[in-house]
Amino acid sequence: MSPQAALAGQGAGSAGHGLSLKRQLLFWLLLPQLVLWLVGGALAYRIALSYFEKGLDQSLTQSVRSLARQVKPIGSGLLIDFPRAAQDIIEQDPQDRVSYLVSSPPGSFLLGNRQLPGPPPGLAPTTGEPLLYNVLVDGKAMRVALLEVNYGETTSPQRLRVQVAKSLAVQQRLTRELVADMLAPLLLLGALLSVLVYGGISRGLLPLKRLQAQLGQMGRQSEQNVSTLLPIEMTQAPQEVHALAGAVNQLLVAVRRSLGQEKRFLNDAAHQLRTPLAGLISQTELALAEPDHQALRERLSKVLACAQRSAHLVQQLLSLARNETEVRLQPLDLAALVREVARDWTPRALSAGVDLGYEGAQSLWVQGQAMLLREALSNLLDNALLYAGQGSVVTLRVSQLQQQALLEVEDNGPGLSDIERAHLFERFWRASELPGGCGLGLAIVAEIAQRHGGSVSAQALEPHGLRVRLSLMLAPHA
Structure with a gap:
């Protein structure tokens, strides 16, 4: 399978899983709007309800104080000045019903609705201060204001309790209507905003669609060429x-x-x-x-x-093809590697009548790959032993120049002209017709130097000879 087909197959496989980018953008842009709408509705309902409760509490407080003023002590008794017409006005609305209860002592019925319960456990009324609480009467929620006052002579004090209760049905209905009137326009605005978001996302994704179209066209063209x-x-x-x-x-x-x-x-x-x-x-x-x-x-x-x-x-x-891939560099001792390769090539140098030696640093650390550097040095030695000739001297040298490590292979053979050195590292170029070479050894050396972030060069020696220099990066701790 070609690289293009593999990439296309991976793209097609990934496209079949999950939501599209447009749907994901719509989801993550519209979901916060929905959450904000719901949270806003809940907060609006709670705020509106609290304001209605404040108004209701103020009204009940005024009512319970007014009713308490209608109860007048006479000697050791009470005069309740509360006409029947006033009772009818208070209780005329069945949905917004107002109930009252007068008892003295507290809990002993005098007037009003016997079903109104007293304060819940834990709430103790204070004389002269209204107490507000919620109760259920006939299964309906009501808000109660309770006021206790003292009357009578100091030798025989009496306590009077007045309670006024109002249904919460109207308050809750008004709160729901208010919140609905607030959320309905917000819902319409949210729908309009969703349409705008959808259009904006569609327009924003047009460059990706054009990019997809270009890649698809390139894929079809690459099948041909x-x-x-x-x-x-x-x-x-x-x-x-x-x-x-x-x-x-x-x-x-x-x-x-x-x-x-x-x-x-x-x-x-x-x-x-x-x-x-x-x-x-x-x-x-x-x-x-x-x-x-x-x-x-x-x-x-x-x-x-x-x-x-x-x-x-x-x-x-094969070596050239392998060297054209990326290599993983790691610190290594170049001087030790060169001495090891020189020992391995000493028998061949002796059989060719060549004096092979090493000089330079005892240790020099570089960033490299040992196998590739060994192959590059082997190719340099192979060329030097082959073309320097019998009786020549080949020297390996490792040194440091500023922030670079230098690996040099030099010989005192016939050398090369300036024109020949210009083609020395080209593929399949040979300066001699001697058997055994194929014109790839020094090209491989150049590729290895490039993969190591370095360079290779050749200089002529006087009176004759050739020096090939390989420049490499020093290791960080060198």
Whole structure:
């Protein structure tokens, strides 16, 4: 499966789960409105009810004081000046019924509604001060104002209790009507605001729809030709969509670079393997047709050489492809690594008649990947031993220059001209026709240096020779 198909499959799979972005935005924008509407309604109801209670308490307090003034002591008795017409006026509204009770001593009925209960337990009335509380009379909630006063002679004091109660039905009905009249316009405004929010979200998501359309068109075009993956253009879009488009463009650049590397690798491999494989086939055919035993051995020797060159080329191509991926750097001792590689290459240097030595720092820590640095140094040594010639001297050197670590491989061989050094790190470029090389060793060194955030260069030595320098980053604690 191609990278585009995998990404498309992941996108399609994720799109089938959960709510769409528009629905999520609508939900999280409209839900607070609904919560505020409900909380506002509850608060409005409670506030309106409290104001009605204050008005009702004030009215009951005035009524109970007025009724108490109508009770006049005469000697050791009472004169209640409360005409029947006044009683009828008080009790004329059945929904907003007002009841009263006069008792002396408290609890002994004199006048009014016997069903009015006294104060609940825990509430003790104070003489001359009205006491307000709620009770249930015939299953209906009522608000009661109670006032106790003293009368009579000082030698035989008496206490009078006056109670006036009013139904809460009208108060609660008015409160509900007031809250409903308040919330109805707010509900209409909320509906209008919801429509505006929906339109705003739809308009705000248009850049995402355009981005989706562009990506879909790019996906269809990429099925025909990957080179058509051009950057996304979002000239008129919010800043967040620009950031998203920028991230997608970075991803497209990485995809194009990866596909380009794969294409280049395939082209290089096909081009470079064609010649040794053709020679291998040709030498095999000649060997099969060769009657002479000695000539057959020569043909087979050439077949072996072609096979070895092909194997070496495949190994270098695979190494080059592996080095083009990201590497994870960690602190390592470059000097110790170079000395270890030098010991491993000493037998080959002796067999080639080359004096291989090391000089420089005993320890120098860099940020690197040991396997890749070992491969880069091996390629440098392979080129030095191959082209410096018998009797030459190859020196490995590790040193520090400011904030960089330097790894140098130099030899006193014939060296290279200025024109040849300009092409030294190009792929498949060879300065000599000596057998054994394929023109990828130093290209691999350049790739490894780049993956380590460093660089590679070559300088000519006097009177002759060549120095290849690899610059690397020092470890933080170096």
